Amino acid sequence: MISPAESTKSIRLEILRQDTPSSQGYWQTFDVPITPASNVTSLLRTISGRPVTSDGRNVAPPAYEASCLEEVCGSCTMVINGRVRQACSTLVRRLMAESPGSPITIEPMTKFPVIRDLIVDRSRMFENLKRIKAWIPIDGSFNLGAGPKITPEQQHTMYPLSRCMSCGSCLEACPQFTRDNHFLGAQIFSMARYYNMHPNGKPDADARMEVLMGDGGITDCGNSQNCVRVCPKDIPLTESIGVIGRSATVYSIKKFFSK
Amino acid sequence: MTSAMEGTSANASVAPDYSSRRGQIHFWLRRIHSLAGLAFGGFVAVHLMINATGINGVMYQQEVNKIHDLGPNLAFVEFTFIFLPLLIHVLYGLYATGAGARWNAVHYNYGGNVRYTLQRVTGLILLVFLAYHLATLHRWGLALIYDLTHWRALSSFPWFRPHFAYASTVDAIKTPYGKNPWFWANIISVVLYLLGVWAAVFHMANGLWTAAIAWGLTVTASAQKRWGNVCLAVGIVFAIVGTIAWASFTILGHPAPLPPRHAHGHGTMVERGPVYSAPLRRAIPQLSAYSYGISARTAIETAGAAGRPV
Ligand code: HEM
Ligand code: SF4
Ligand code: FES
Numbered sequence: 001m002i003s004p005a006e007s008t009k010s011i012r013l014e015i016l017r018q019d020t021p022s023s024q025g026y027w028q029t030f031d032v033p034i035t036p037a038s039n040v041t042s043l044l045r046t047i048s049g050r051p052v053t054s055d056g057r058n059v060a061p062p063a064y065e066a067s068c069l070e071e072v073c074g075s076c077t078m079v080i081n082g083r084v085r086q087a088c089s090t091l092v093r094r095l096m097a098e099s100p101g102s103p104i105t106i107e108p109m110t111k112f113p114v115i116r117d118l119i120v121d122r123s124r125m126f127e128n129l130k131r132i133k134a135w136i137p138i139d140g141s142f143n144l145g146a147g148p149k150i151t152p153e154q155q156h157t158m159y160p161l162s163r164c165m166s167c168g169s170c171l172e173a174c175p176q177f178t179r180d181n182h183f184l185g186a187q188i189f190s191m192a193r194y195y196n197m198h199p200n201g202k203p204d205a206d207a208r209m210e211v212l213m214g215d216g217g218i219t220d221c222g223n224s225q226n227c228v229r230v231c232p233k234d235i236p237l238t239e240s241i242g243v244i245g246r247s248a249t250v251y252s253i254k255k256f257f258s259k
Numbered sequence: 260m261t262s263a264m265e266g267t268s269a270n271a272s273v274a275p276d277y278s279s280r281r282g283q284i285h286f287w288l289r290r291i292h293s294l295a296g297l298a299f300g301g302f303v304a305v306h307l308m309i310n311a312t313g314i315n316g317v318m319y320q321q322e323v324n325k326i327h328d329l330g331p332n333l334a335f336v337e338f339t340f341i342f343l344p345l346l347i348h349v350l351y352g353l354y355a356t357g358a359g360a361r362w363n364a365v366h367y368n369y370g371g372n373v374r375y376t377l378q379r380v381t382g383l384i385l386l387v388f389l390a391y392h393l394a395t396l397h398r399w400g401l402a403l404i405y406d407l408t409h410w411r412a413l414s415s416f417p418w419f420r421p422h423f424a425y426a427s428t429v430d431a432i433k434t435p436y437g438k439n440p441w442f443w444a445n446i447i448s449v450v451l452y453l454l455g456v457w458a459a460v461f462h463m464a465n466g467l468w469t470a471a472i473a474w475g476l477t478v479t480a481s482a483q484k485r486w487g488n489v490c491l492a493v494g495i496v497f498a499i500v501g502t503i504a505w506a507s508f509t510i511l512g513h514p515a516p517l518p519p520r521h522a523h524g525h526g527t528m529v530e531r532g533p534v535y536s537a538p539l540r541r542a543i544p545q546l547s548a549y550s551y552g553i554s555a556r557t558a559i560e561t562a563g564a565a566g567r568p569v
Contacts, residue, residue, distance in 0.1 A: 082366040173367050175360050175375065214282030219289045222360065222378075223469040225371030228480075238472075239479055246475020248286070 009034050011092060012054065012103035013043060015062050018114045021121075025114070028062075029054040029103070040087035040095075040106065041066045041076055044118075063117040071232055074167025078118050079107040084172040086232055109172045111179055125166050128184050132192045132208045136200040148199035161194040161240065163233040170227035170237055182216035186227035189218060190240035196247070209251040218244050292351035293470045295344035300463040302341050304497060307456070311500045313507030316425035323424040342399075345389070352382050378465050381458040388455035396431055420517070429512035438514070449509045456501040464494030 010033045018025040031054045032043045041064070048061040065075040069088045076087040081095055081104060095104050112120040138144070150158070170186040171177045177185045192208045195201035212218050218241070227237040309326075312318040329336060356379045364376040394400035396419040405413035418431035432452050436444035468490040471477040477486045 173363070175362050175372070178361050181358070213286045215279050215285065217282060217286070219282070219286045220358075221473075222355070222375055223371070223472055224375035226363075226367045226369060229367070229369045229371070236480060238483065242472050242475055242478035242483070244475075245473050246478060249475050252286070252290075 011043075011096070013047070014103050014105045015117070016105075016107040017062055017117050018108070019116065021113060021115055028059060034092050036093060038092040040078075040080055040090045040092065040104070041069065043092065043104075044087065044106075063119050065119050072165060074165035074169075074232075077109060077167040077169055077172070079105075079109060079172065081105055084109060084169045084230055086167065086169075089232070109168060111172050111174075111177055112168065113179070120168075122166065122168050125168060125171070125187060128188045129166075129191060132184070132188055132195070132211050133201075133204045134188075134191045134195055136195065136198055150199065154197065158194055158197055160233075160235055161190055161197075164191060164235055165233060167232065169230045169232060173226040173230040175224050175226070176220050176222045181220070183220045184212070184216050186221075186231075186237040186241065188212075189221070189244045190235055190237050193240040193243045205247075206251070209247060212244055213248050213252065218248055221245075288351050289355075289473070292348055292355070293473050295348040296352075296466050297470055298340060298344040299348055300466060302344075303459050303463055307460075307497055307501045307504050310428075310504035311507065313425065313428065313504055314511065319428075319507075320424045323421050327421045349386065349389075353386070355379075356382055374465050374468075378462060378469070381462040384454060384458040385462060388451060388458065391451065392455065395435070396428075414520075423517055426515040426517050428508045429514050430517060432508045433512045434514055440514075452509065453502075453505050456505050457498065460494055460497045460501050463497065464490045467493060 010031050013030045013032055015028050015030065016025050017028050030047050030052075032046050034043070044062060044064045044066075051059050051061040053059055064078070064087070066088055067073040067075045071086050071089040074086065077084060078087055079085075080087065080090055081099060087106075092104070106118065108114045108118045109120045112122050112124065115121050164187055166187065168187070174183075174185055177183045189212065192212055196205040196208060221241055223238075223241075225238050228235075231237055309322045310319075312322050327333065360379075362376050362379070364372045394416075396417055398417045398419075400417060401413050402416040404410065405416055418427060418435060420427040432448060434440055434445050435448055436442055439445065440449075468483075468487050471486050472483060477483045
């Protein structure tokens, strides 16, 4: 029971829980007091402090991830009221305005395997980054000297691309990205574009194109353009897809005639 | 610096080959699907414009005559520029529609996602519509089965008769199931045609938009928006043209008496004119007799008032 002073406002939360990676999910309901500044992560933290469901049962606190609390790490990404977002930057006030009177539903992302409750395994994204060589080579056994200069114009295009935090929102919202296919998804197309632009990343551009034009590559993009709408970092993902499509056209002609 | 570059190039050449042959083939299939869609879209555009001349039956007949005066070449043109692209496009299109995608336009109801979903829905509508449209109207539909088997149940096909273009089209679309246009089956036919025309126009216009991204023609958000407006304009124009075509043979269509198929005593095929290609004629001897009928123009003149007088 909440004391009268605190009971001024509380909200109902419905959380999709799952105990182990292979077990069935189940819903649990919690009533949580809120303040005008509450965000979803703060609600989850409140529940952890007192994990009692609306029907009064003591339960294990729902497991969730959070780190930066300022929308730069992506770890708290989950599906809130049917849409993927970062729990830390999702204000309860906004959710209430979105769907007044109804409870907030919280689910783990649906495109990645669940580890427990709201925690998912996003290692597919990291594997995909490795597949497209999403790195630039740095000094090895000897000093390679100063890197090439990047013009302000290049930097203007590249910096927004570099902001990706691998949260997976773009993949969660993409109808072409599913748990059982191996579509690379918008994040990878954008990172490939970034590294193909980078003077030190350019030498691997052809190798990247081979991957991007292979299984699960740019071929499978269906242009729903959800990615760009949900990306919390405002990365121009659909431009990157257009760039990769253009590179694929050019590369395929080049390959046909001169490889 | 230079050595850094050399270092990476060496890495690239020894890198494991992640790109499977399957993936490469898939890539080309997708690009061919796109070209085939554009080619077929070009046909649909012409087809709708010609059919919009149906507001004037004589004009429509003249257009049809122009096409059927291609004679045996018509089959070649149809196969190469219409049926082959359509077949390729539909096969890959069905794969793309079914390949494990999870439609989610309810939760993510953004314009782009709604169009993505509609592109697939209209594709499926077109599959049904085109199957029905071709089976009943085209001489390669149920009529071909009739030619080969002489199965009596199919003797009324094809419903479209080039020498009585207007009257047969009205009959095939507005009153295929009896003279009463308010009979439920006739109403379904009329509605299906409107749905088919609109689905084709949306699919074609939106396909024009996605094709530009797939090939990398439009890259920036503003270029995609600009091209999107062009596609929208194309869509609106063809929606109007298509609706005029639809109306010509439905709400504005005048049913006219059609001569029976055996009117000229030459068997059903005479009025079809020389339409089968030479290889097909040689392969199926039965067809060769039909192929040398009277020309389209002679037929309409002979048919005279029996054709649709406008
Ligand atoms: C009959 C069944 C049809 C099916 C199942 C079908 C399916 C599809 C699908 C799923 C796409 C999206 C492909 C992607 O973006 O990955 C597509 C694209 C397209 N379709 Fe169709 N379609 C059909 C008929 C048509 C017709 C009648 C037209 C012409 C009016 C057409 C023209 C196009 C065009 C131009 C594209 C764009 C290709 C691109 O994105 O590069 N399709 N079709
Ligand atoms: S591109 Fe945007 S939505 Fe996708 S993983 Fe990176 S930050 Fe998240
Ligand atoms: S906790 Fe880092 S993005 Fe939410």
